[in-house]
Amino acid sequence: MFEQILKQNIDKSSNKAQLADQSEISPPTKSTSEAELKDQIKLLELEKTQLQSELEDLRQKALRFGQIVDNISEVLFMISAQTNEIMYISPAYEQVWGRTRESLYQDPQSWLKAIHPEDCFEALATLETQFRTGEEFHEEYRIIRPDESFCWVKVRAFPVRDAEGEVDRFVGIAEDITERKEAEAALRKSEEQFRLTFELAPIGMVITSLDNQIERVNHSLAQALNYPEAELLNLNFADICHPADYKQIIRLEQDLITGKKSSFQIENRHLGKNGQIVDTILKVLIVRDAQGNPLHFNKQIVDIRERKIMERQLLHDASHDSLTGLANRTLFLQRLQEQIDKRRNNLQYKFAVLFLDLDRFKLVNDSMGHEIGDKLLVAIAKRLEKCVRPIDTVARLGGDEFTILLEDIQDLLEATKIAERIDDALTSPFLLDGYELFSSTSIGIAISNDSYQAPEDILRDADLSMYSAKEQGKARYEIFVESMRDQAVTRLELETDLRKALEREEFVIYYQPITFLSTGALTGFEALIRWQHPQRGLVSPTEFIPIMEETGMIIHLGNWMLWEICTQLKQWQVKYPQHKDLKVSINLSGRQLKEPNFLQY
Structure with missing residues (x-):
């Protein structure tokens, strides 16, 4: 046309x-x-x-x-206002509708028949209204192509009037907007997915403005902070952050705004409605427009309270005794190192270490069982804690050994007073499962001085003084002096020599005759053990027997003595048949008598 x-x-x-x-x-x-x-x-x-x-x-x-019409992708058309038939259609029709122009000229109504059934009623109603009123119209609908595919078109048309002012025809343009519609559908789907993800996420989600005004929040965050969602929308993000943490958030958000970072993640504390602290992991991303201008912040908040509780429990378990709840060796040494560092910076600063070992605790375990023994340890731990100040540390090193760190004391007298207080506290009976038990402890005390550079050093000296208290009769305390360390070194050397002496058979048996006082007749001998030390010569049993008893070497020595004495007695009986009734007395250790195979030996 x-x-x-x-x-x-x-x-x-x-x-x-x-x-x-x-x-x-x-x-x-x-x-x-x-x-x-x-x-x-x-x-x-x-x-x-x-x-x-x-x-x-x-x-x-x-x-x-003609050149323009032939090359544009939009469809130009002219429709009769009287018959609704196409008077002209541009070549782009064949690409958009998938039909030839000749087919349209042969069936001028076919363009209406191509409208999608779901859109047809509304589209035709709009066309009828516009044709009747003669107004411009804009319409979007789907058309079905011969291959049964469909596309979206946007139709815009305006009336052309004749000399009398009557609408004679409509001239317009139809544009293929399928890609735009698909993009809109994809956007709607994406927005719906985001909405569902945002609202149903198991972690807290919040969108804030660049000045941190809360614009959108999900149910998980509201639940974690015990807030109604509507109330959160009236708050600033600062209102739900711990004040000590918010300064860091502001600094990091400024890096996002300036482009130094695209996101950040930190551990953070949030505040619930009632002021409760909620440990979280906070991840913040910045959203920008197409020109790169910052729009708002997207924030993810993960509630890690349970993890923090577990971490604190693990940390507590790693530094505390599982039975008594007291500090363990690791924590005690750590705090002891802190005291050494304090004294290094201030030579007037004083502290002390008490090393406690319960007397006869093994007897309780052996006679009453480990369950009662454990209950006794727990009860003793509670009494020890009541004997010291809040700043002091009571620890259980293991078994029946306890240590106490006394911080910031005035002098040695203050430490001895606490030792006496402990002794008095433990003298009272313990009532456990119907049993009345008594306990006492041997205490070693070591006071701080300039020579201590490592916590193990002062702990060692407190341990040495505790052993000295046990040797002095138990249920008492002893203060460390340098001679104790020399004695300990000597004892250790002696123990090493004793082990070698067993291997080398450096022991000698002396036989002391036993006679009747009235007649002077020989009845037997008493076997006496002596140690022929390569350097020291003969060593008295009073020096080495206690060490052998403590280390268990006494059993090996007793077995050797029995073999040697029995062999010697047999030789005497053969050599002196008139003395077949000769006997030898032997001093045996109580530990050896308890050995299950002693009688078999």
């Missing part, structure tokens, strides 16, 4: 030009002069030239219009 309109204009111009060519000059009249005739001829020639120029201009416009 557009071509027809242009052709009509071109034809009109051509006709005018032809008329100008065919015009004959009217015969001159009496009143017409030769000059006037020449003027008329010039006017006709000028009109002819103008008409030919207009004709060429129209031809060029028609050519350009």
